[in-house]
Each structure stands twice: as C-alpha cells, then as structure tokens.
Amino acid sequence: MSKDPTEFVSMKMKRLVEEASQVRYIPGGALKIYFRSANTLLRQSRLYMKENDLMNAYKFYMRYATLAIEKLPSHPDYKKPEHKAGRNELLKNTKEVLNEIAALKPILEDRFRQIAEKEIAEDEARYRSMQKPESSPRPLLPLEKTYVPYENWNLAEQLKDLPSNKFTYNNNSIHEEQSYRSVEYPGISMRNQSDGYTYPSVEMPTIGISTSTQITYSPELPPKVKYEPPQLPPKPNEYMSTTYNSTIPYNIPNVESIHKSEPEFAAFTEGGEGLRKVRLSIDIYENFTKIAAKNTLKNLETCGVLFGSLARNVFSISTLIIPKQTATSDTCTMTNEEELIDYAEERGLIMLGWIHTHPSQTCFMSSMDLHTHSSYQVISPEAIAIVCAPRHDPNFGIFRLTNPPGLQIVLGCTERGFHPHKSDLPIDKNIVDQGHVILEKNMELNVIDLR
Numbered sequence: 001m002s003k004d005p006t007e008f009v010s011m012k013m014k015r016l017v018e019e020a021s022q023v024r025y026i027p028g029g030a031l032k033i034y035f036r037s038a039n040t041l042l043r044q045s046r047l048y049m050k051e052n053d054l055m056n057a058y059k060f061y062m063r064y065a066t067l068a069i070e071k072l073p074s075h076p077d078y079k080k081p082e083h084k085a086g087r088n089e090l091l092k093n094t095k096e097v098l099n100e101i102a103a104l105k106p107i108l109e110d111r112f113r114q115i116a117e118k119e120i121a122e123d124e125a126r127y128r129s130m131q132k133p134e135s136s137p138r139p140l141l142p143l144e145k146t147y148v149p150y151e152n153w154n155l156a157e158q159l160k161d162l163p164s165n166k167f168t169y170n171n172n173s174i175h176e177e178q179s180y181r182s183v184e185y186p187g188i189s190m191r192n193q194s195d196g197y198t199y200p201s202v203e204m205p206t207i208g209i210s211t212s213t214q215i216t217y218s219p220e221l222p223p224k225v226k227y228e229p230p231q232l233p234p235k236p237n238e239y240m241s242t243t244y245n246s247t248i249p250y251n252i253p254n255v256e257s258i259h260k261s262e263p264e265f266a267a268f269t270e271g272g273e274g275l276r277k278v279r280l281s282i283d284i285y286e287n288f289t290k291i292a293a294k295n296t297l298k299n300l301e302t303c304g305v306l307f308g309s310l311a312r313n314v315f316s317i318s319t320l321i322i323p324k325q326t327a328t329s330d331t332c333t334m335t336n337e338e339e340l341i342d343y344a345e346e347r348g349l350i351m352l353g354w355i356h357t358h359p360s361q362t363c364f365m366s367s368m369d370l371h372t373h374s375s376y377q378v379i380s381p382e383a384i385a386i387v388c389a390p391r392h393d394p395n396f397g398i399f400r401l402t403n404p405p406g407l408q409i410v411l412g413c414t415e416r417g418f419h420p421h422k423s424d425l426p427i428d429k430n431i432v433d434q435g436h437v438i439l440e441k442n443m444e445l446n447v448i449d450l451r
C-alpha cells in the first residue's frame with residue numbers, strides 16, 4: 001500500500017479516467033440518438049456540478065468528450081449534410097466540456113491529495129501515541145494493522161463534502177480567490193487553408209492520466225463552411241456562481257459512516273456496468289391504464305414517455321408525457337417526437353424510458369418494442385420499458401435489454417416489422433422484482449397529455 005500522496009493522486013485520477021472511458025458506445029443506432037445521448041451526458045455533468053459532486057461531474061464530462069471526439073466521428077452518417085446542425089452543436093459543447101475537464105482536474109487532484117495527507121497525518125499521530133510507554137503498556141502492534149487501507153474508503157462520498165479552495169467561474173478563466181492560479185484553457189485560433197476557407201482550430205487540452213501516460217484528442221476539422229470567428233461558449237449561469245468554500249481543518253467522515261452510506265449503483269448490467277437507482281411511483285400502472293382505457297376498449301395500444309430528474313445520484317420519474325400517436329392492436333407510433341423532446345428539455349427533464357399498453361396481448365416485449373427500446377437505452381443505460389397488459393396476469397412488467405448481448409443484437413439488427421432475434425442468452429429482462437427500479441408509494445407523477 002502506497003503512502004505517497006503523489007502516487008495516491010495519480011492512482012485515483014487514473015482510475016477515474018478508466019471508469020469514464022468505459023463509454024457505452026455500441027454502434028448501429030441512428031446518429032441523432034447518439035447526439036441525444038451526448039446531450040444527456042452533458043446535462044448530467046452540469047447537474048453533478050451544481051451538487052458539487054465533482055468526481056461524477058468529471059466522469060460524465062470525460063464520457064461526453066470520449067463520445068464526441070473518439071466515437072461519433074466514425075459513425076457512417078456523421079459527415080452527412082443533414083447532420084450539420086448536430087455536429088456544430090456537438091463541437092460547441094465539446095469546447096465547454098474540455099474547459100470544464102481542464103478546470104476540474106487540478107481541483108480533484110488537490111482533493112485526493114488532501115485525503116492522502118490527512119490519512120498520513122492520522123497514521124503518524126496514532127504511531128506517536130502508541131510509542132508513549134504510559135499510554136501503551138502493551139507491546140506495540142505492527143504499524144500496518146493500524147492503517148486504514150485506501151480501498152475501504154468510499155472516495156465519492158468523502159469528496160462530496162470535502163471543502164476545497166474557493167473558485168469562481170467567469171467566462172474564460174477561473175480565479176482562485178485566495179491566491180490566483182491560472183488555468184490553461186483550450187486555445188482557439190483560426191487557420192487559413194490554401195483553399196481559401198477559414199477553419200476554427202481547437203487545441204484540446206491534454207487529459208493526463210499521469211506524467212508518463214497522456215491522451216491527446218485531435219478532433220477532425222469541421223465541414224468546409226465559412227465560420228464567424230468562434231468564441232468560447234458562455235458558461236451557463238449556474239456555473240458563474242459555483243463556489244467551493246474552504247474551511248480548514250477538513251472533517252473526513254469515519255470509516256463506519258462511509259460504509260453505511262448509500263451505494264453508488266442499485267444494480268449492474270450483465271457486462272458489469274453500474275446502473276443508478278430509478279424511483280418510480282407504484283401507482284404508474286393504475287394511472288396509465290386509466291389514461292389508456294378508451295384505446296384499450298377499442299383494442300388499440302397507447303404509449304407514453306417517462307421523464308424525471310437526477311439528484312444525489314438517484315433518478316426520480318416525475319413526469320409522464322402522452323405524445324401525439326397512431327396505434328394498432330400491437331403497435332404504437334409517436335408522431336411528434338421532436339415536440340416532446342423540446343418540451344422536456346425546456347423543463348430540464350431527463351428521458352428515462354417509456355410505457356405502453358398491450359390491450360389484448362400478454363405482458364412481454366415484442367421485437368418491435370425491443371427496437372424502440374434500444375434507442376432509449378442508448379440515450380440512458382438506466383432507461384426502462386414498462387408494459388401494461390390489463391387482460392393478463394402478470395399485467396405489469398418493467399423491462400430493459402440485456403447488455404450484453406440484447407442491446408448489441410438489437411442495435412445491429414436491420415430487420416423491421418415483427419421478427420425473431422436469435423440468441424442463446426436472453427435479449428431482454430423483466431426487472432420488476434429485482435433491478436435498479438424502486439417502486440415507491442406517495443410519489444407524485446405529473447401527467448401531460450399532448451394529444
């Protein structure tokens with residue numbers, strides 16, 4: 001076990017980068033779904049920033065950067081003209097993300113260092129007190145036994161409440177209030193090309209794992225269009241007031257209280273990816289089947305989309321939106337998807353899945369349902385598909401695609417209409433009894449009918 005703070009900081013940063021780089025990019029989906037996935041990552045990063053959960057903020061910003069810079073440019077449709085607006089938005093947001101990564105890295109390193117130094121000081125104090133003969137008449141225990149191994153500590157929990165030096169954001173730089181520290185932001189310059197076009201050139205900061213290992217991102221040049229001189233995106237207002245207060249000495253929670261704190265994930269996918277808890281009203285079945293009753297009588301499906309919020313690493317489904325739709329006895333298609341997404345984004349809601357009825361069929365995921373759900377699960381790994389089958393028992397199921405192999409098989413499938421998916425392992429899973437969704441009483445559910 002290393003007791004060198006520098007080594008500890010480098011180990012922790014390396015682990016963070018490794019976790020963040022496990023980007024769930026599974027090819028095969030439509031490009032606009034991945035753009036939405038990127039937006040969802042960005043919104044979650046901002047929420048974590050607001051909560052001062054800097055470790056998760058860093059992790060999600062890193063995921064965004066990896067998706068935007070490494071993964072999406074290889075999508076077969078990436079360079080198509082119809083995706084120009086999406087690409088431009090991605091590039092603009094990537095600049096913000098890289099600024100935040102560059103600003104967060106030294107803050108996190110400072111905090112990891114504070115934890116390591118605090119532990120070393122405690123160990124030394126304990127060692128000194130054991131050496132006093134009057135207070136320690138017994139033979140000395142081996143020093144190693146008094147160490148608290150770093151692995152037993154939940155660092156995410158510790159970092160949440162650890163104060164740091166005061167920082168305030170402004171448009172282009174961060175100033176430390178007590179002692180000025182300059183933060184290197186990605187430089188933006190214009191490059192004139194021989195063909196007469198002017199391209200913006202973004203110098204990406206180095207995202208270092210350690211001094212010996214460095215990842216440098218070099219994004220592709222944007223399409224040949226005349227640009228106004230680009231500017232750094234303005235920081236959202238919430239960042240302007242982000243302040244990290246400093247109060248020394250630091251009060252690190254004891255090991256027992258850390259062990260009692262809530263786990264970061266409520267469940268794991270088949271591939272080991274952590275899924276955060278999703279809270280859902282236990283009345284969802286009753287509420288939705290009432291809304292769908294007229295259609296159900298006519299043997300027509302009804303669908304709705306589930307939205308919610310993220311707070312302290314837990315999602316809460318707060319809103320059910322019923323979009324404009326067309327239906328048959330075994331299909332349901334939204335007709336105003338864009339309107340729905342605009343509506344939700346304006347209200348800061350996160351898409352967490354969808355719900356639909358099977359007016360005459362049993363409670364299961366049809367092959368078309370699996371295809372619909374694959375997009376939701378690309379956008380958010382926690383996204384769920386709820387099926388209500390009022391004429392059968394069971395009448396209620398909460399599903400997700402297995403990952404792997406379900407999500408990969410469905411995203412890679414080019415068949416349309418109802419068709420079988422060949423797999424020895426299950427493609428989807430009913431998680432109503434065990435999984436990351438917790439059904440809760442007395443939870444408010446806001447229903448918005450856009451039909």
Ligand SMILES: [Zn+2]
Nearest residue numbers: 358365366369
């Ligand atoms: Zn269905």
Ligand SMILES: [Zn+2]
Nearest residue numbers: 410413414415
């Ligand atoms: Zn298929």
